[in-house]
Amino acid sequence: MTSIAWIGLGNMGSRMSAHLVSAGHEVRGYDVVEALRERAAEHGVVPVGSVTEAVEGAEVVILSLPKGDHVREVLAGAGGVLEHAAPGTLILDTSTVDVETSAWSHGQAGSRGFRFVDAPVSGGIQGAAAATLTFMLGGDEADVEDARAIVTPMAGNVFAVGEATHGIAAKLVNNMMLGISILAMSEGSQLAKQLGLDPKAFFDVARVSSGDSWAVRTWYPVPGIVPGSAANENFDASFSAMLCHKDVALAVAGAEATGVKVPAATLIRDQLQRLLDEDLGGKDCTLVVREASPDGGVEGWDGR
Ligand code: NAD
Numbered sequence: 188m189t190s191i192a193w194i195g196l197g198n199m200g201s202r203m204s205a206h207l208v209s210a211g212h213e214v215r216g217y218d219v220v221e222a223l224r225e226r227a228a229e230h231g232v233v234p235v236g237s238v239t240e241a242v243e244g245a246e247v248v249i250l251s252l253p254k255g256d257h258v259r260e261v262l263a264g265a266g267g268v269l270e271h272a273a274p275g276t277l278i279l280d281t282s283t284v285d286v287e288t289s290a291w292s293h294g295q296a297g298s299r300g301f302r303f304v305d306a307p308v309s310g311g312i313q314g315a316a317a318a319t320l321t322f323m324l325g326g327d328e329a330d331v332e333d334a335r336a337i338v339t340p341m342a343g344n345v346f347a348v349g350e351a352t353h354g355i356a357a358k359l360v361n362n363m364m365l366g367i368s369i370l371a372m373s374e375g376s377q378l379a380k381q382l383g384l385d386p387k388a389f390f391d392v393a394r395v396s397s398g399d400s401w402a403v404r405t406w407y408p409v410p411g412i413v414p415g416s417a418a419n420e421n422f423d424a425s426f427s428a429m430l431c432h433k434d435v436a437l438a439v440a441g442a443e444a445t446g447v448k449v450p451a452a453t454l455i456r457d458q459l460q461r462l463l464d465e466d467l468g469g470k471d472c473t474l475v476v477r478e479a480s481p482d483g484g485v486e487g488w489d490g491r
Contacts, residue, residue, distance in 0.1 A: 188212055189337065192245035194238055194261055194268070195282070196223040198425065199308070200251030202315035203281070203341045205230040210340035217241040242272040247337055249306075250280045254433060255288030263295055274300030279334050281306050281322075283362065283430070285437050286352050293326065293351040302327070304334040305351065307358035309365075310343070312425045313405060313415045319343035323361075325354030356441075363438035366431060366455040368402040369473060376408055377479035387412055408476040410487035417471030418487035424471045431472035432459035 189212045193204045196218035207214050208231035216232035217240070218224055224234035235241045238261055242248050248268050252258050258280055262268050268278060278301055280292060289305045296303035304326035314320040321344045324331045331347045338345055348357045375398060379389040386409040394404055406425075410418045417425055435456045442449040458475040462468055477485045484490070 190244055190246050191215070191337070192238075192241035192248045192268075192272070193217070193227075193232065193251070194241060194248065195251035195253075195257075196220075196227045196232070197251065197253075198312050199281070199315045201227055201230075202312060203251065203308075203320070204232050204249075206318045206340045207337075208232060215241045215245065237266060238268060239266045239271045242268050242276070245272060245276060248272055248276055248278045249337075250278070250282055252280075252282045253430065254282070255284040258282055258284055258288055258292060262292055269295060269299050269301065272301065275302065277302045277304070277330060277333055277337070279304050279306040279337065281308050283307050283358055283434050283437075284355060286355055286359070286441065289325070289352045289355040302330040302333070303351075304330050305354040306334055306338060307355050308341075309358065309361055311405065311415070314343065315341070317343075322346065323348045323354040323357045325349055325356075326351050359434060359438045359441060362431070362434035363442075363449065363452045365402060366435040366438075366459075366472075367451045368400040369406070369431075369475060370451060370455045370458070371398075372400065372402045372406070373408060373473070373476040374479045375403075376476060377481075380409075381481065402473075406471075406473050408473040408485075408487075417473050418476075418485075422471045422474045422485070422488045424469060426472050427468060428459050428462040428470055428472045428474060429468035432456065432463060432468070435459065 191212050191214045193216040196216050204214050214232045215235050216227045217235050228234045293303045306324050308320040310320040318341050320342050322338045322342050324334050324347050335345050348354050390412045406416050407413045408418045439452050458478045477483050
C-alpha cells in the first residue's frame with residue numbers, strides 16, 4: 188500500500204483516483220470544489236481540505252488539473268506541494284500542460300529534492316472510468332519505472348516515452364491528431380446525413396472501414412449511436428471545448444515554433460475558439476459539428 192495525495196478530482200481525477208483505492212492504496216484527495224471532494228469520498232478517497240493536508244506524509248503526489256497555471260500554483264504556490272511534501276516524494280502530473288510548464292515543474296521539483304514525472308493520459312473519461320488510459324511518461328528512468336507501478340491500475344498502456352517533457356510532447360501531438368479526427372468526423376457525419384443516410388447505418392460502415400478513428404468509435408456526434416457520445420447528453424462535456432482548444436492551441440504553437448505546417452490543426456483550433464467566444468467552452472468539444480451543419484443546427488443540442 189502506498190500513501191497517495193490526489194489533487195484535482197474533476198472529470199478525470201475522480202475516476203482515476205477510484206482505481207488507486209481499488210488497488211489497495213490510501214488516497215487523500217483535494218479539489219477546490221467541495222462537492223467534488225464529497226463525491227470522491229463515495230469511492231473511498233479520503234477527502235481533505237487543502238493541498239497541504241493532502242501531501243503531508245504522502246509517498247506519491249498526483250496532479251489532475253486544468254492548465255499549466257493551476258499546476259504551477261499547486262506545486263510552488265503558498266501551501267503548495269513543494270512546500271509541504273517530504274523531499275524525495277514522487278510527483279506525477281497527469282494534466283495536459285504546455286511543454287514549458289512541464290520543464291519548469293521538473294526543474295522546480297528537482298532543485299528542491301523531489302522526483303517528478305510528466306504523466307499525461309489519453310482515453311477520455313471513458314478510459315479513466317474503465318482503467319484503460321494510455322499513460323505517456325517522461326523523466327528520469329528510475330522515477331519513470333516507479334511511476335509505472337503507480338499508474339498501472341489506471342492504465343491500458345503505459346509508455347516510458349523518454350526524458351523530462353517527452354511524455355507531454357507526445358500527448359500534445361496525439362491530441363492535435365485527435366482534433367483533426369474530430370474535424371473529419373464532424374464533416375463526415377453531417378455529409379452522411381445530408382445525403383440521406385441513416386446515421387447508424389453509416390456509423391456501422393465507417394467504424395470498420397477507412398473512415399474509422401478513435402473519435403468515431405467513442406464520440407460519434409449524433410444521438411443514440413455510441414453510448415459515450417456527448418450528443419446523447421445535450422453536448423454536456425466529457426472533454427470540454429475549452430480543454431480541447433488548450434491542447435490543440437499548444438500543439439499549433441509548437442508547430443509554429445518548429446516550422447511544421449499544420450493547416451488542419453489550425454482550422455479545428457479556430458472552430459473550438461468560436462465555441463469559447465460564444466461562451467460554449469464548457470460544452471463538449473464535439474459540438475464543433477455545428478460548423479459542418481448547413482444551418483448550424485445540431486441534432487441532440489438544445490442550442491444553448
Ligand atoms: P476538470 O476541469 O474536470 O478537472 C480539473 C479539476 O481541478 C477541477 O475539478 C478543478 O476544480 C480542480 N482544480 C483547479 N484548481 C485547483 C487547485 N488549485 N487545487 C485543487 N483542485 C483544483 O478537467 P478534467 O477533464 O478532469 O481534466 C484534467 C486534466 O486532464 C486536464 O489537464 C485535461 O486537459 C487532461 N485530460 C482530460 C481528458 C478528458 O477527456 N476530460 C482526457 C485526457 C487528459
